[in-house]
Amino acid sequence: MTDVQEKRRDEPVRVGVLGARGRMGAEVCKAVAAAGDLELVATIDQGDGLTIASAADVVVDFTTPDVVMDNLRWLIDQGISAVVGTTGFTEQRLEQVRGWLADRPGVGVLIAPNFGIGAVLMMQFAARAARHFESVEIIEQHHPRKLDAPSGTATHTARLIAQARADAGLGPSPDATASEVRGARGADIDGVRVHAVRATGLVAHQEVLFGTAGETLTIRHDSYDRASFMPGVLLAVREVRHRPGLTIGLDPLL
Numbered sequence: 414m415t416d417v418q419e420k421r422r423d424e425p426v427r428v429g430v431l432g433a434r435g436r437m438g439a440e441v442c443k444a445v446a447a448a449g450d451l452e453l454v455a456t457i458d459q460g461d462g463l464t465i466a467s468a469a470d471v472v473v474d475f476t477t478p479d480v481v482m483d484n485l486r487w488l489i490d491q492g493i494s495a496v497v498g499t500t501g502f503t504e505q506r507l508e509q510v511r512g513w514l515a516d517r518p519g520v521g522v523l524i525a526p527n528f529g530i531g532a533v534l535m536m537q538f539a540a541r542a543a544r545h546f547e548s549v550e551i552i553e554q555h556h557p558r559k560l561d562a563p564s565g566t567a568t569h570t571a572r573l574i575a576q577a578r579a580d581a582g583l584g585p586s587p588d589a590t591a592s593e594v595r596g597a598r599g600a601d602i603d604g605v606r607v608h609a610v611r612a613t614g615l616v617a618h619q620e621v622l623f624g625t626a627g628e629t630l631t632i633r634h635d636s637y638d639r640a641s642f643m644p645g646v647l648l649a650v651r652e653v654r655h656r657p658g659l660t661i662g663l664d665p666l667l
């Protein structure tokens with residue numbers, strides 16, 4: 414490493430936050446401002462315009478699924494690395510981001526469906542358990558101001574479980590339901606039933622319920638406070654510039 418690179422590593426990482434007045438964005442601003450090795454240089458919300466973000470080395474995005482792609486396109490074009498918690502990333506969207514990054518080899522983007530360390534472990538445990546159980550259903554529970562359903566975490570968990578079941582040669586979960594009220598059996602994500610609950614008092618919670626002959630296994634995670642996401646967000650902010658290209662999830666950083 415050259416002296417100049419060494420110096421850059423010692424300097425605080427300049428951080429911008431998109432969605433800064435939102436529930437997550439406000440918490441991220443507080444966490445960044447309190448971290449000695451990070452400097453909060455831009456707080457941006459709806460209507461502020463993205464150009465303020467050009468002062469940043471890394472921008473954190475907690476906005477909405479309908480604006481996050483435009484934000485990412487702009488950041489990558491400017492050569493700014495990004496940490497993204499916003500939901501709504503389909504495989505098609507991820508492929509688009511990979512395409513943009515191909516033209517910007519020095520830029521890193523990390524997109525995580527959930528920055529809670531416990532939630533990451535819950536998803537890993539669920540993926541590991543999946544091959545041993547005939548049945549599986551996911552129940553996610555969130556605060557009622559959440560815009561999307563099912564949650565990004567539940568969708569990601571369902572995909573991991575579906576992949577593990579396919580790898581193990583398991584067929585569909587047994588279900589003899591003949592007629593149903595629309596929605597009673599939840600949403601079908603890659604063959605896994607996902608039930609979304611919304612209630613005042615909740616923050617972010619998920620249960621993965623597995624069943625087989627004579628036993629069930631429930632894997633549950635609860636975020637009672639948005640502080641639970643901050644260690645993961647800060648870890649990603651510190652790491653993302655050292656991981657050019659697209660990183661999905663926090664798993665490779667743990």
Ligand SMILES: NC(=O)C1=CN([C@@H]2O[C@H](COP(=O)(O)OP(=O)(O)OC[C@H]3O[C@@H](n4cnc5c(N)ncnc54)[C@H](OP(=O)(O)O)[C@@H]3O)[C@@H](O)[C@H]2O)C=CC1
Pocket residue numbers: 431432433434435436437438457458459460475476477478480497498499500501525526527528529561565642
């Ligand atoms: N990965 C993870 O660990 C987590 C992910 N999330 C996800 O993060 C996202 C945000 O959640 P949450 O903070 O609860 O939502 P909020 O609605 O509280 O915050 C979103 C903020 O983004 C603002 N915004 C909208 N458009 C723009 C824009 N173009 N530029 C800048 N800011 C904009 C909104 O402004 P306005 O209100 O005026 O529209 C609002 O202040 C959701 O997708 C959620 O699912 C949430 C928690 C954890």
Ligand SMILES: O=C(O)C1=N[C@H](C(=O)O)C[C@H](O)C1
Pocket residue numbers: 500526527555559560563564565566567616617618
């Ligand atoms: O909107 C939220 O609150 C959350 N969103 C993410 C999701 O959709 O999975 C992460 C966490 O569940 C909180």
